[in-house]
Amino acid sequence: MNGPEPFGARLRRAMDTRGPLCVGIDPHAALLAEWGLNDDVAGLERFSRTVVEAVADRVAVLKPQSAFFERFGSRGVAVLEASVAEARAAGALVVMDAKRGDIGSTMAAYAESFLHPDSPLFSDALTVSPYLGYGSLSPAVALARESGTGLFVLALTSNPEGGEVQHAVRADGRSVGATMLGHLAAENAGQTPLGSFGAVVGATLGDLSSYDLDINGPLLAPGIGAQGATAADLPAVFGPAVRNVVPNVSRGVLRHGADVVALRDAAERFAEEIRTAVAAV
Numbered sequence: 001m002n003g004p005e006p007f008g009a010r011l012r013r014a015m016d017t018r019g020p021l022c023v024g025i026d027p028h029a030a031l032l033a034e035w036g037l038n039d040d041v042a043g044l045e046r047f048s049r050t051v052v053e054a055v056a057d058r059v060a061v062l063k064p065q066s067a068f069f070e071r072f073g074s075r076g077v078a079v080l081e082a083s084v085a086e087a088r089a090a091g092a093l094v095v096m097d098a099k100r101g102d103i104g105s106t107m108a109a110y111a112e113s114f115l116h117p118d119s120p121l122f123s124d125a126l127t128v129s130p131y132l133g134y135g136s137l138s139p140a141v142a143l144a145r146e147s148g149t150g151l152f153v154l155a156l157t158s159n160p161e162g163g164e165v166q167h168a169v170r171a172d173g174r175s176v177g178a179t180m181l182g183h184l185a186a187e188n189a190g191q192t193p194l195g196s197f198g199a200v201v202g203a204t205l206g207d208l209s210s211y212d213l214d215i216n217g218p219l220l221a222p223g224i225g226a227q228g229a230t231a232a233d234l235p236a237v238f239g240p241a242v243r244n245v246v247p248n249v250s251r252g253v254l255r256h257g258a259d260v261v262a263l264r265d266a267a268e269r270f271a272e273e274i275r276t277a278v279a280a281v
């Protein structure tokens, strides 16, 4: 029986045809104000719809940050549902950035919320936290395999505080972050053209050559723009794994709104810088 096409294959194709840029939908209160919108559900809806209209027909991935929608309760979540559906209808893959993580039995319910095709929030992939132990994510891995969706597992995050957990060295001499990358490599073994189980690895982290980033899966790389990294940093940070990098830019693009054309131009500038940087490797 043929199941749905796996996320990794769909992502590889989108990256090859549209370029790898992921634009974040992060409706910060400060951005709503800069766009001349009220900090309310109508403002949230206008913001999110505008980003989808500007870029969903051209970038590979859109990544809505769930927290900014949850802030408005059920009506905010309804806006999130509509945005996911509209972005997918326009051809973008949607990575739901909800960073879920819990004991396995509860993780199964989180997975159903975002990765089950019947869920109102059904997305192409979900960000998850493995810090209750990688094995606690196994219900999400199983459902992702079944539904042709993917996961992005927090391995080496872009924020400076992440190191106290992720660089910690285990009894076997491996760091916690490297251990997560190892689990993902095992998950993706043998998958072509690309596995569906990605790692989050910050673009802000400098030289990562001491880590084995060859996980046969995508590397979601936040940190370009507002957090200080640039597209030109990508080859030095990721080395040959840069081919599998999905660079995320949120505020760096969003600050150019509310004008649709200005947003689109900003995304295309980042996309072009990324293309040039990756082509040079």
Ligand SMILES: O=C(O)c1cc(=O)[nH]c(=O)n1[C@@H]1O[C@H](COP(=O)(O)O)[C@@H](O)[C@H]1O
Pocket: 024, 026, 065, 097, 127, 156, 157, 158, 159, 200, 201, 202, 222, 223, 224, 225, 226, 227, 248, 249, 250, 251, 252
């Ligand atoms: O999982 C993420 O997306 C994520 C992981 C990480 O290590 N660092 C990180 O910044 N993010 C998210 O990526 C986005 C970065 O936004 P900007 O700094 O505005 O480009 C935010 O939605 C963060 O929540």
